[in-house]
Amino acid sequence: MATAKELMRAGELYPGDDPELNRELDRRQAMLAALNAIPPERAEERAAAFADLLAANGEDTFIRTPFYCDYGDGITIGSRTFVNFNCTMLDAAPITVGDECLLASGVQLITATHPIDSVPRRKAIEQALPVTVADGVWLGAGAIVCPGVSIGENTVVGAGSVVTRDLPAGVVAYGNPARVAREVDR
Numbered sequence: 001m002a003t004a005k006e007l008m009r010a011g012e013l014y015p016g017d018d019p020e021l022n023r024e025l026d027r028r029q030a031m032l033a034a035l036n037a038i039p040p041e042r043a044e045e046r047a048a049a050f051a052d053l054l055a056a057n058g059e060d061t062f063i064r065t066p067f068y069c070d071y072g073d074g075i076t077i078g079s080r081t082f083v084n085f086n087c088t089m090l091d092a093a094p095i096t097v098g099d100e101c102l103l104a105s106g107v108q109l110i111t112a113t114h115p116i117d118s119v120p121r122r123k124a125i126e127q128a129l130p131v132t133v134a135d136g137v138w139l140g141a142g143a144i145v146c147p148g149v150s151i152g153e154n155t156v157v158g159a160g161s162v163v164t165r166d167l168p169a170g171v172v173a174y175g176n177p178a179r180v181a182r183e184v185d186r
Contacts, residue, residue: 061077070089070091085106088108090108112147140174143157150166
């Protein structure tokens, strides 16, 4: 029988109140709190803490703190990516951020969702769907990417946008919900 975490990472319904899952979440949140407390001038210590927390963190990637996530071990970030202050990555399902991306302050990548039906929702049944951000994407300040969404290579998402559906490569999109406005100028 699959564990709650295995169900969660597979995109299946899972018990959000599972004791083992919540013990792991508490442990990972303690790691995150310790990481966020490391001063910026202790760069090597911060890099080691991010290496312990995240599934993968590419070469020459820089993440400003405070940084927020659920577990961290569901997050893969490519090389030469910049994540600014106050970004949140709820990684109940995998989150993949490509190479050479820019995530502005307050960006949220959210994989967690809940059943629309109130009966399982009231019983703490949850679900998580992966988020994928391809290479070269720029997410403007405060952009929110919803569960199950993929954003194509070199796409730009305007500040404050809510991305509820997949976006193709090479476009500028903005709004709530985000809509494609035009192609990226080359």
